[in-house]
Amino acid sequence: MMIANIEFDEGKLRLRQILDDLPNNAEFWNEAQNRFQFIDRILRECLGWDCPYIEVEKYDEGGGYADYLLGQPVKAAIEAKREASKFKLLQKKDTFYQEKLKVVVDNCPIFRKAYGQILEYCVHNGARLAVVCNGSQIVVFQSYILGQPVINGDCFIFDGKEAFYEHFFNLWQILSPEGIYENYAFRVLSERQNPKVPSKASTILPDPKMYRYRTIFQEKLRAISSILLDNIEGREATKGDFYRDCYVDIEASNRNTLLSKKVIADRYKRVSDNGISPAKIKTHINNNKLYIDSTIFSLADGRPLVVIGDVGVGKTSFFEKIFEDLDSCGKNQSYYIHINLGEEAALSDNVKTYVVDKIPKILKEDYKINIDSSIFVEKVYKKEIIDFDDSLEGSIKHIDSHKYHLEKLDYLKKLKDNRSSHVIKSLIFLHEVQKIQIIVVLDNGDQRNFSTQQEAFLVAQEISSSRKVFVFVALRPATFYQSKLSGALSGYKNQVLTISPPPADEVILKRISYALRVAEGKINNTVLNGIDIDLNDIILFLVATLRSIKSNKEIRTFLSNITSGNTRLVIELFTSFCGSPNVEAERIVQIEKRTSDYKVPLHEFTKHALLGEYAFYSPSSSLVACNVYDIFQPDKKEHFLSSLIISYLASPSGERDKDGFINGSQIIKEMMRIGFIEKQIRPTLRRLANHRLIETPHAHYREILVEEKELPETFCYRSTSVGIYHVRYWMGNFSFLDATSIDTPIFDSGTQKIVFANVESFGIKNRYEKTIAFKKYLLDIWYDAMFDIDYFNFKNVLDGQNPSFLSVENYLAKEN
Structure with missing residues (x-):
């Protein structure tokens, strides 16, 4: 936060001294003298501005330069004029007042010229507040007003040097670092400009979330x-055939993705400690034994293999395929213990208890091994029984055999009842004595909360410490990142491999x-x-x-x-x-x-x-779609803000790190440069990240909860394939425009009337009329906006989707 380097009272005293010390010829100062002798001193000595939050004579790409830029990122621009350039103002009783900006522009040619200059500087630098000062007068106004021209707004006027002192409280609120940071002037001036976001057509539907009923055939x-498609892989009768015929290797090339090959290759780079992408997991079967193709993995390390993969990437299928690749002989020599920590364990309060209970059940049901049977227990604890025989309790073996057996049974029961230790001991026995290859998978923990995934890793660590069992624990990249920072994984050197999604x-x-x-x-x-x-x-x-x-x-x-x-x-x-x-x-x-x-x-x-299953589009009707035309503020240009952000992130524009992420503050600066304000940009960033159209390095918003008070510019972003598909194809398609037209506030009354009139209709003729009107409305706004960019062109998107409209037109022509 920007904070003045002096107190309010001290600033006012200094201003009084500066005013008292002004020479008699001050009114003849030129612009440079006015800046150096007076405006500089007001800003630095009286209002507390200091580096790095004040910049002078900043040249811009338009060929001009701003006298002063305040804030980081820039929030205000000041245009200085020579002292003699008096502004012709209406006479008022007070020397500080609020006035219609148009009145000042229309009645003062000198100010009119300065007005045009400062607006240009504001646009090029993203400043939302414009200030013009000639040494004895200050005019402050908004450089951007939602939904209407700037000249329709109000301005603050300080008329005369003594007005600066008499109304120093107002001057401090408006132009001090705190005042600029808190947008005081912008907020007060906005109070009289109170346009509202128009209602969406969906608001007049009797039931906006009405389901459509299926026919008998449907x-x-x-x-x-x-x-046949969703539940078949879990059926034992078809599992072997399914994984043979349906499994898509993780090495398969994804030819149709819109993401670059580098982004795909480095999707899990951020989870590593050294900035190098962890290796992709590869396995092979040799003589019915499982081998991990990795230089880092060894059972002797006594560590679980952490398999990193995004949600739904195919981790479960990968693990199942490992076992299915064994032939019948190999399966008889291997125990595959797959533990689902998702739905199956949802009612369990303790992950460790669930796992320790589940392993014996799987061994008994799938492999007819009862680790709690007396015969098995005696085999597992053969060495312990020998030690027991040598103990005082065991010395009665030849004196009182009955009591000996009771003591031994009690001893073995205590060993067996230590469930965690007994399960691990049993697995070791099966591997060492019966030569069984054991594969334990703790899966779908990523469907549970963070603490559950932490517990899963600790359980995996405990089991793998035996050095006799293959233990895989599946985690999301976001969970791994959080845990590396402060969770269970922070205390371990992990063996990490990754799974990439198949096409x-x-x-x-x-x-x-x-x-x-x-x-x-x-x-x-x-x-x-x-x-x-x-x-x-x-x-x-x-x-x-x-x-x-x-x-x-x-x-x-x-x-x-x-x-x-x-x-x-x-x-x-x-x-x-x-x-x-x-x-x-x-x-x-x-x-x-x-x-x-x-x-x-x-x-x-x-x-x-x-x-989906609904009759009408709404934000909750779709698993994958996001209405990129929706808005937060009453500004029709905002219909394109989401698309501009996604396209900016997908373009070569801007400074990005080696993984293609751009700092959030840079995104805000760019969007402010082309006419948006923070109140529009911040919620749009949040919405896009929540809907997976853009992403942060560690899936904040999508997977890691971010509190509302945390500003989105604290993160870095890049576009996803979901976002790129929206802005390059989907947003211009007939189906998309048809569906989202009723979920978008429309400012034009003519278009609004057409969309509202056809909102309930399923007939293709009415839908076409509605969609064509909505398309024209958006295109008109696009032309009016005249965004100074080269990374997005809405007209080109529409042109590319013309075939989707042509097919509807051909159908209507046949009907007629």
């Missing part, structure tokens, strides 16, 4: 697709192909036993959809980018697409029956992604 399609389009293509083979009975279809549904139409729907994804690069690009590497999300999105009330499934099947070559268009996928 219900059947949803039920079958859920079985989303390949994941879906393999899943659909597998689902088709199951539905057609070509592979084990016991999963459909007891289901009395005609599968022919469902097969036709899946065939058409599979063909469409394979042949349409636009669909593959959509799926690859809008889910941002979250495999779980892309499967959920496609599964819900099958049977969605917003997808014309019956029509797809009918055309496929007739042609055997139907290709489902992109808009069917995007419409479902926007609306």
Whole structure:
């Protein structure tokens, strides 16, 4: 925070002294003398300004220079004039007052010229407050007013040098470092400018979150697709076939992503201590033994292998595939203990207790090993029994055998009842004596809170300390980062490998192909036993959809980018697409029956992604979409703020670190340069980060909770594939504009009338009329804004999406 380097009373005394010491010829000073002899002294000696918060004669890219810039980032600009350039002002009783800016501009040619100059400096430097001073008069006004021209605003006027002293309290509130930092003048001047954000069309809907009901066929399609696409990997009967046919290797190339290869390669770089990306996890099976392809991993280290992967990246599938790669002999010689800390452990208060209870259950149910049986316990504690026999308690073995057995049983019971130690001891026995390869996976802890993930790591550390068990613990990058700073991982040197997401389009293509083979009975279809549904139409729907994804690069690009590497999300999105009330499934099947070559268009996928199960778009209707046209302040230019931020981050513009992140304060400075204010930029940054359109290095907002009082500019950001897809493609598409038009405040009354009139209609003719009006409204604002940028062009985005409008126009022409 900017703080004056003097007290208020001291500043006022100094001002009095400066005024008393002014020479008689002060009114003849030129601009340079006025600045040096008077304005400099007022700012530094009376108002407490000091470096680095004051900058003088700052040249800008427009070819001009500002006399003074105040604040970091810049919040105010001052234009100095020579003393003789008196402003022609209306006579007032008081020497400090608030006046209409237009009155001053219209009646004073000298001020009018200064007004034009200072506005330019404010625009180029991002200053929100403009100040013009000729030595004896000061005029302060807003350089930007939401939703209206600057000249319609008010200004503060100090008329005469004595006014500076008589109204020093006001001068301090307006121009001291604290006053500038707290935006006092800006807030007071804004009070009389009180435009409001227009209502959204969705506010007149009887039920904005109304569900659309499925047809009977859509219900059947949803039920079958859920079985075949979403839940099938967990079924024992099909698990082997599924991982053989559906698993997409993490090394697969993602050809359709909009992110650079460097960003993809370095996605987990920030989790390391040395700025080098941790190695990707690679495993292989040799003679039915698991090997980790890494120079850092060894069972002898006694440390768990921390596997870092973003949410939904495919960590569970990777672990399952390890075991499925073993042949039948290898599986008989290996125990795979997969512990789900997500839904299954949700009711457990203690992770360690849950894990210690779960391992014996898995050994008993899957491998017929009862680690609590008397025979097993005696084998595990063979050495301990020998030590017991040598003890005083054991010395009665040949004197009183009955009492000896009771004492021994009590001794073994105490060992067994120490559950953590007994479980680990049992695993060691199985490995050393029975030569069993043991793989323990603590999975889905990333679906739980931070403390649960911390506990999971400590349990993994305890088990792996035996040096006989492969222990994997899966964590999110954000959790690993937090824990390295102050959590459980801070005290350990960790073995870290990473899992990268497979290409989303390949994941879906393999899943659909597998689902088709199951539905057609070509592979084990016991999963459909007891289901009395005609599968022919469902097969036709899946065939058409599979063909469409394979042949349409636009669909593959959509799926690859809008889910941002979250495999779980892309499967959920496609599964819900099958049977969605917003997808014309019956029509797809009918055309496929007739042609055997139907290709489902992109808009069917995007419409479902926007609306989900709902009749209308709202911020909660979509898993992946964000209305980039929504606004926080009554400023129509703000419709483009989200797109400008994302595009700025995706461009070569700005100073960024080696991982492509730009400091938040630099983003704010750039957006202020083109006409926005902090009240618009800060909440927009938060919203974009929450919706995964931009990201911080450690997933703040998305995964790490950030308090409202923490300013977003304290973080660095870069755009994600989700954000880039929005601004390069989706925001100009008919489906997107159609859906978001009712969720966007519209300032133009004519456009608002059309959108409101058609808000409830599902008819394509009415939707087209509404969308065309909304598109024109946005384009007019874009032309009026005249943003001085080269990293985003809304007109080009619209032009690129013209085919989505043309298809609707062709359909309407046929209907007519």
